[in-house]
Amino acid sequence: MAVVTVTSDMREATLALMSDVTNVRSEPLAGGSSAFVTRLTLESADGEVRHAVFRQHTDRTGKAHGSLVASKEFHLTKRLADMGFEVARPLALHGSETADGSWLATEWIEGSTVVPTTGIAPALRQMADFLGRLHEVDIGDLEAPGLVGIEDPVDALRSAVPETVAGESLVSILDTGVRRAPNADAVLHGDFWPGNVLFHQRELVAVLDWEDALLGDPLVDLACARVELTCAYGQKACDDFTTAYLTGAASRPEPLVLDDLSLWEAYVSATALRSMHRWGLSPDDEATRRATTHDFFAAAATRIIAAK
Numbered sequence: 290m291a292v293v294t295v296t297s298d299m300r301e302a303t304l305a306l307m308s309d310v311t312n313v314r315s316e317p318l319a320g321g322s323s324a325f326v327t328r329l330t331l332e333s334a335d336g337e338v339r340h341a342v343f344r345q346h347t348d349r350t351g352k353a354h355g356s357l358v359a360s361k362e363f364h365l366t367k368r369l370a371d372m373g374f375e376v377a378r379p380l381a382l383h384g385s386e387t388a389d390g391s392w393l394a395t396e397w398i399e400g401s402t403v404v405p406t407t408g409i410a411p412a413l414r415q416m417a418d419f420l421g422r423l424h425e426v427d428i429g430d431l432e433a434p435g436l437v438g439i440e441d442p443v444d445a446l447r448s449a450v451p452e453t454v455a456g457e458s459l460v461s462i463l464d465t466g467v468r469r470a471p472n473a474d475a476v477l478h479g480d481f482w483p484g485n486v487l488f489h490q491r492e493l494v495a496v497l498d499w500e501d502a503l504l505g506d507p508l509v510d511l512a513c514a515r516v517e518l519t520c521a522y523g524q525k526a527c528d529d530f531t532t533a534y535l536t537g538a539a540s541r542p543e544p545l546v547l548d549d550l551s552l553w554e555a556y557v558s559a560t561a562l563r564s565m566h567r568w569g570l571s572p573d574d575e576a577t578r579r580a581t582t583h584d585f586f587a588a589a590a591t592r593i594i595a596a597k
């Protein structure tokens with residue numbers, strides 16, 4: 290793995306993690322399109338070696354909830370870790386305001402986001418279980434600056450729909466009003482997809498990247514996972530995950546109403562298509578993902594129009 294230059298912010302993070310550090314190495318990690326992420330290897334004078342992840346948020350383009358990102362991620366994951374959730378426990382934080390220089394450091398967890406096809410079924414069940422448990426958390430127990438409500442999907446869709454026949458048809462329906470049946474707000478991961486789920490020896494060990502966490506209808510996370518699983522593993526994986534999630538949701542005191550699922554599917558697929566050029570995908574990967582996401586959007590839009 291390549292080594293990157295240790296910045297002053299990284300050095301500040303190391304002092305918060307190990308006061309007698311004598312040597313620091315930094316190796317780049319995949320961190321999506323809006324954060325600079327590295328693994329820090331810290332060595333002390335007596336030979337102790339410690340690993341941590343340094344995450345600095347850089348690009349908030351197109352994110353209405355882009356302030357307090359590092360602080361939100363730090364406080365939310367700390368609370369979730371205390372509750373027993375499989376997250377990387379935060380260790381240090383710098384910058385609680387809106388400055389772009391804010392960063393946080395978390396524990397390093399060994400694992401991979403790559404799941405062999407032979408292990409996809411148990412992986413999907415574990416992902417569905419995690420998401421179900423997350424949506425059952427009492428939001429009154431959470432104190433995370435910047436954890437705000439998600440935008441209205443109808444208003445957002447008007448400016449995000451792709452310029453396709455399905456998109457034009459959907460806009461005409463949105464302008465005449467869409468019947469809504471929202472569920473009670475839950476804490477949302479906001480970007481729940483296979484690339485943010487870490488497995489080790491076939492066990493889910495961490496869900497990563499909480500910068501997009503929000504409050505809102507749990508169907509938002511379900512819709513996001515459905516389109517991403519379709520892109521990554523195909524329709525069957527999407528359906529199996531959905532079945533596992535809904536099976537768990539059936540035992541909740543308040544039944545989950547699915548009426549708005551197609552609306553949220555249109556929302557997550559349309560916003561993905563609008564921002565996909567910033568994800569750093571190869572031309573072939575982006576073309577394939579765009580085609581699948583366009584189909585996903587068209588199917589959701591068709592269901593919304595049919596229900597009108």
